[in-house]
Amino acid sequence: MKYLLSNELRELFIDYFKEKGHKHIPSSSLIPAGDDSIMFTNAGMVQFKDYFTGISKPSFSRAVTAQKCMRAGGKHNDLENVGKTTRHHTFFEMLGNFSFGDYFKNEAINFAWDFLIDKLEIDAQKLFVTVHKKDEEGYLVWKDKIKIDEKRIYKLDDDTNFWQMGDVGPCGYSSEIFFDTGFSEWGHAECDVTCDCGRYLEVWNLVFMQFERAHNGKLSNLPKPSIDTGMGLERMARVLQNVKSNYDSDVFMPYITEIENITGIKYQDGNNLYDTAARVISDHIRTSVFLSSESIFPSNEGRGYVFRRILRRLFRYALKLNLNISNLVYIGNTVVLTMAAFYPEIRESFGIFEKIISDEFERFKGTLNSGIKLLEDEISRLKAEKIKIINGDFVFKLYDTYGFPVDLAIDAASENNLNVDLAGFEQLMQNQKNYSKQKKGKIDFTNLDLNLNPTVFVGYNELEEEAEIIGFLDEEANLLNNPENNTTGFIISDSTPFYAESGGQEGDKGIIEWQTGYFKVDKTIKTKSGVFLHHGRITDSAGFENGAVGNSCNYLHRKALFKVDEKLRKMTESNHSATHLLHAALREVLGSTSSQQGSYVDSEKLRFDFNYSKALTHEEIRKLEIIVNNFIFSNYAVEIEETEMETALHSGALHFFDEKYGDKVRIVNIGNVSKEFCGGTHVKSTGSIGFFKIISESSVASGIRRIEAVTGYNYLNTVYIQEDNLNNIIVLLNSNKADIYNKIIKLYYDYEFIEKENRELKNSNFMLKAGELCKEFKKIGKYSYLIKKLDSFTPDELKELANMIKSKYNLGILANVSDSNGINFIIILGSFYQNEKIIYIAIAEGSMDAAKIIKLMSEKLGGKGGGKKDFAQGGTSNLSKYEEFETDTEGIIKNYLK
RNA sequence: GGGGGGUUAGCUCAGAUGGCAGAGUGGCGCCUUCGCAUGGCGCAGGUCGUGGGUUCGAUUCCCAUACCCUCCA
Structure with missing residues (x-):
């Protein structure tokens, strides 16, 4: 067996598959692009999902990646296990090779085996494999082609060897390769690959995507089966370095060594508190460094909340070892030193990491202090009443409402010779989880799978278009053939000029009309597969008159005129183009690190979020406004370029990976000042934006600022409102524009004086009166x-x-x-x-x-x-x-x- | 998205079955001291987050809303 460091292993893997005709695709972001079904990228195949489902087609048929992954929230959550086992991590790297309708089982198995035996020189006697019990084809490859001993092939069930993405869509059997470490965490002497004791390490998972599952649950064969594989880098590094735990490999030892140096205590790889803490700290700091580089900030929802939980867990263990914040930052820097060669983004974002971790630590101290206070009160109350147990309600409330960690509550209890009713606590915890689950259930129309062709969008050039209505969805997403008159819901058509909400641009409004009636569109959205949904209400006179079919009416295959509200669309376009100009101006004024965190434009205003650590000054805001207005006055032409993703990426256009772009992408060029990927609609030249004015600057989360602005006519309206206000004040005070400020100042001081005088007068009056009375x-x-x-x-x-x-x-x-x-x-x-x-x-x-x-x-x-x-x-x-x-x-x- | 909690003096926070709004700290003044640290006395500082409602009376109860904290998804 070869001895390889993790960096060498990663390189060897990628080179091997490149040699076999695979294209090396860089790791995608930890935030899955355009995929709300998972919180984080949790496997190598995530960035290729649409290729497997057939939504889009890749320009290559074989790919190899080293993918950043997270399992710390949502369906796959390993957070509580981290530190307690040898092989769980919140952040990890997945090495994978993929085939999109190219090679299948035979090659996939041969590549894997060849790599393990030939490149890594692993002793075949230590390897075991599993296949699905119905997958005779896979079994035969292992048995006849690889010629592995039948006794080493395990035939298992759906729960371990059948893989599917969701309830519907592509799926298939999988085959896993196990390595016998000879060491059981639970001390097992006799067990096999089905045992969880850690002796048999699953090092490679091969997924054979060969079926398509329909809504009714039936499986059909995919015409072009595909391959998705994954090998955990940390596990394989451990195998190759012949150590008992992932944490003993070169992936984590640099951090553990530093913890040893700081604390002066030797790491023993055991189950004691110190060793667990060292593992947790190593893992969580590494994760935090990476999350910081993804512009995720600790918050109380979504990914930000997962980040906060990881940091809090890190702090808890850091406190147990008496590590302070600068120790943690120091270890974070080691993460950069060990990993930035392959992931340069973590070097650039290290400043953000430092700020996040220290800000969050301050916050954590705050919740700790308030929790400790409550806990002390409770403990002294219990002592006074000679009660020996802290009840679960209290501990739950402490945790649920005040965020006070349960293990700290247990520590404090035992220091005072008290017990904690953990069963009661768990019960309440379970209740809350159930309650939360029940409360879900709003339909997400963008995630509907309608089994329709994507709608042809003609709205970049046309605002009016005759199209055919091909379906109607009610508010519960039921497809209706004969919707009744006055029903609200969604019209689906073969083509449309209506822009559907995406890329932060509001969907179009307007009217769809036919001979006997019309449909007022109040918003337009689209499904992930590109079917446009026009929401509104049917108003059809024929619906009332046609007694034979009640007041319902068949709209299917009816031709109708789709008319976008031009005025609103134009205003939205102004705002959208102005957003690009603002972005360019921000990079000029605040530097290129202030990158986009999100944006939203509608017909009234534009909103732009970006990361920046402090509030903008008055001067900076003025500067931005002047720059943007200069862009507008220069009347730059807005040029749209449609091109392949590949070439676009090399053109230096700005893009953001929480946006989803197809194979073909649009690049919006404005003069030579702005160049961005963008699917939205824009003005023809910047002059028609007219005018740009920032109306507010605020904070959305720590480290993220938000600018709201208006353009053109919308600004005229705000000017009118302000002017009217000012005029009213001037008339009221019988003054003029030049003097009004001084007049108000004078009035203000007069008022203060009079009020004081009045108070004194009243007092002395009251005094007199009191004296009389x-x-x-x-x-x-x-x-x-x-x-x-x-x-x-x-x-x-x-x-x-x-x-x-x-x-x-x-x-x-x-x-x-x-x-x-x-x-x-x-x-x-x-x-x-x-x-x-x-x-x-x-x-x-x-x-x-x-x-x-x-x-x-x-x-x-x-x-x-x-x-x-x-x-x-x-x-x-x-x-x-x-x-x-x-x-x-x-x-x-x-x-x-x- | 859902649950819990919070918002009271510049700051940290008390508070009451609804009945004249408090402490500590900081600020200012005076006294004690040769002076400083300190100690003593006094003063100023409040739309009790915002908007409705109930009530003779709301900072307190009810409804809505904003922001912050926190847990679950």
Whole structure:
């Protein structure tokens, strides 16, 4: 067996298959292009999916790749296993060779065997293979052509040896090659390839795509069967380096060695906490470096959320080993040193990695601290009540709501001699998962498989076109032959001038009309296979009149005129072309690293997201606007070029791989300032954009900024709105454009001054009034009371006045030594309020109860009220009681004091 | 996409079955001190995220909405 480093293995593999007529295709992004069914690229075949399904055709029939892959979210999730086994990773590389209708089983098996035996010089006695029990053809290749001992061929079932992409589409038997490491993680002495103990390592999976599964589940033979294979680089490196674990290979040892150096503890490849932590840290840092290079940022949804979970798991283990953030960055740099030769993007993005990891660490500390606080409170409560177990509800809430890791909660519990009800926790966790699953179920029309030819799009040149209606889908995606009049749904046609939403450009609106009626299109979308869906409502007079078929009407194969709303389309095109200009300007002002993160244009405005770490300054925004408007005023011609993907890639045009481009791509050239892949529609020359103005700049996620802007007429509208506002203000203040600012400044200061003066005036007025009212207290024994009705006071004013009376009266009593048998008084003030009710408040001191008095008053006055012992208020809309307010209240007080 | 939580003074956060909005810290002033650290006293600083509703009364309850955190998909 050859001893190869991982980089050598990768090279050898690619060279071998290149020699066998395969085209080396670079690894695609970790973000699958135009594929929402998976979160991350998780196998080598992902970038070739459309070739296997036949949606598009490659210009080559054999390919070889080393593909970046992730399994840490969605259907394939290995995250929790990482660090605990010898062979699970969140990020890994898959080596693969592919045949698209070219060679099949015989060659695929021979290539694999030849590579293993001849190139890697692996001892054939250590290899075992599996085939599907019904795959006689595959079995015979192994037995007769390769001449492998029958005892080494395992015939297995669907669950291990049948592969399919989804419920429908291409699928087929697979054959796997296992390597006997002679070492079982579980200490098994006797077992075989079907055992999960790690002794038999699956090193190569060959998928024979030979069937097509229909909606009814039936299989039919594919005319041109294909091959999809995958060999895990990390596993094979481990085999060739003859070590017990992927982590002991040169793929991970550089990082583990660094952890040893930092902590001063030797890595033992064991199951203890330290060794697990070292593995987790190595794996997760490597993954984080790669995710950073894909412009994925930690967030609370989708891929960003997976990234956040990986980072949090990394931090948890880093804390256990007392690693700090600069240690982690240092290890991250080692990832760059070991892997950037093959993946140069990670070197360029290292700054982003540094920022992400340190920002996220700060955030993590925040959630840790708040969690620790809650946990400490709970623990001391339990201790006080002598309870020995923290219940699952609490731990779940801590985790679910506050993001506090469960294992840390368990640690803290055991430090305090407490247990955690883990079963209860798991139950709640399961409930949440089920709940979340149930809540899915909106139809994704873009993912429909309608089994129709792609719609011919003529809308680049035509906005009106006669076309044939070939189908109608209702809102539940049922194909209706005779949709009733007034039904909403989707019209499908053989061709159309309507642009369907894609590439961040809104779909067209407009009208589809025929002799007896029309269909108002409010949006246009398309399926992944290119069938255009015009959404709207049928309005057909024939539907009402045709009694024979109720009010339904057959639209199938009817010719209709498809008319795009030209005005909206033109405005959208302005915005779209302006987006390209803005992109060019951004690269000029902020540098070429500020690349596109997404964009959306409709007829009203354009939105552009890009990565940049801080808010744009006022000056930068102005600069962008000036540059873009200069582009517009230069009236550059917009040239569209249609070309092969290959040549386009070499032309230096900007492209973004979360977009899906066909084999033929369109390149949009604007002057010599912008060149981008783009399937959207554009103005003929930049002059017709008219004008460009940024209306907002904001942040969408950390590290991503968003610019929103308007063009042409839309800007005119915002100018009008602003102008009207300004004019209204000018007229109101009887001023003019030149003076208005100074006038407002003056008014503002005047207002502040007057308000302060007013407050003081009111205060001194209240003081005076309070002083007067102080004299009106009446006495019954040691109690005194003041009852007064006042006109047009607000509740707040009553409160304030009463408080002043109280302090003045208090002062008077305290000054008067002879009256020292305790302070017991109540102040009751009432007023009209907004001419619709009587309000009254009571402030009491000593043993008088304001709330009780207010209750009694409310009974008498037919109102409601309440409060506390020292303060209460009430109200009534029974205005006629106002005249007797004082006498009534006095009666109540006298009665109360009796 | 769904669930949970949050938004109160410049900052960190309390708060009440609905009844006059608080602490710590920072800011300013004064005192203690030869001076500094410190300590003591006082002052300023609030649309209680926004908009509706219920109520005599809402920062608190209800509805909607924005933003942030978090879990699940």
